[in-house]
Amino acid sequence: MRHLNSGRKLNRTKAHRRALFANLATSLVEHEQIKTTLPKAKDLRPLLEKYITLAKRGGLNSYRLLISRLCSQEAAKKLVEDIAPRCKDRQGGYLRITKAGFRYGDNAPMAIIEFVDRKIKVKNKTEGDKVSKDSKTEKSTEEASPKKSKKKETKKTSDKVLAS
Amino acid sequence: MAVPKKKVSKSRRNNRRAHDAIKPASHMECSSCGELKLPHHVCSSCGVYNGRKVSSTVED
Ligand SMILES: [Zn+2]
Numbered sequence: 001m002r003h004l005n006s007g008r009k010l011n012r013t014k015a016h017r018r019a020l021f022a023n024l025a026t027s028l029v030e031h032e033q034i035k036t037t038l039p040k041a042k043d044l045r046p047l048l049e050k051y052i053t054l055a056k057r058g059g060l061n062s063y064r065l066l067i068s069r070l071c072s073q074e075a076a077k078k079l080v081e082d083i084a085p086r087c088k089d090r091q092g093g094y095l096r097i098t099k100a101g102f103r104y105g106d107n108a109p110m111a112i113i114e115f116v117d118r119k120i121k122v123k124n125k126t127e128g129d130k131v132s133k134d135s136k137t138e139k140s141t142e143e144a145s146p147k148k149s150k151k152k153e154t155k156k157t158s159d160k161v162l163a164s
Numbered sequence: 165m166a167v168p169k170k171k172v173s174k175s176r177r178n179n180r181r182a183h184d185a186i187k188p189a190s191h192m193e194c195s196s197c198g199e200l201k202l203p204h205h206v207c208s209s210c211g212v213y214n215g216r217k218v219s220s221t222v223e224d
Contacts, residue, residue: 098218099205
C-alpha cells in the first residue's frame with residue numbers, strides 16, 4: 001500500500017528522476033519560465049521552492065548544497081545572487097503554475113511554471129539575444145515560419161466558410 | 165469459475181452504455197482576444213491568463 005507515500009514516479013528510476021528534476025530546476029532558474037508537463041511542474045514546484053529557501057539562508061554550506069542538488073554552479077549562483085534577494089519579501093510561494101493546454105502527439109497536460117517575481121525585461125533581453133543569434137544561423141526557418149502561419153490562416157478562413 | 169449464464173442482448177448492452185457518452189470539452193471566450201480557449205488554461209492564441217501575459221512563445 002502506498003500510504004504516506006507522496007510524489008510521482010514519472011516512470012523513472014530514482015536516479016533518473018533526480019537527474020530530471022535537477023535539469024528542470026536549472027532550466028527554470030536560467031530561463032525564469034519553462035513549459036513542461038503538469039505532473040512534472042507540480043513536483044518541481046515544492047522542490048525548487050525549498051532550494052530558494054536554502055538560497056535565501058545564504059552562507060557557503062547552503063551554496064555548496066545547492067550546487068550538489070542542481071548539478072550546476074551557474075544555476076546555484078543565480079539562485080543565491082539574483083533570485084534569493086528578489087524573493088526576500090515572500091514567505092514561500094515563489095513559483096506559479098499555469099495550465100497550458102495539451103501536448104500534440106500524446107495529449108499530455110502541459111503547464112507553464114514561472115517565478116512569481118519574474119523579471120520580464122530579463123526574459124525579453126535573452127529572447128532578443130536569441131533572436132539575433134538565430135537570425136544569422138536559422139534564416140531558413142524564419143522564412144518558413146510565415147508560410148506556416150499563412151497556411152493556418154487559410155485553414156481558419158476555410159473553417160469559417162464551412163461554418164457559415 | 166463464475167461464467168455468464170446468458171448472452172447479453174443488444175438491447176441490454178446498449179441500455180447499459182446509454183450513460184457512457186463522452187461530453188464535449190468545455191470552452192470559453194478569452195477575455196483579452198475573444199478567441200475560444202480552455203477554462204483555467206493559458207489562452208493558446210494570445211498567451212494571456214487572468215489579464216497577465218504568461219506565455220512569451222505566443223506572438224502578438
Ligand atoms: Zn486570448
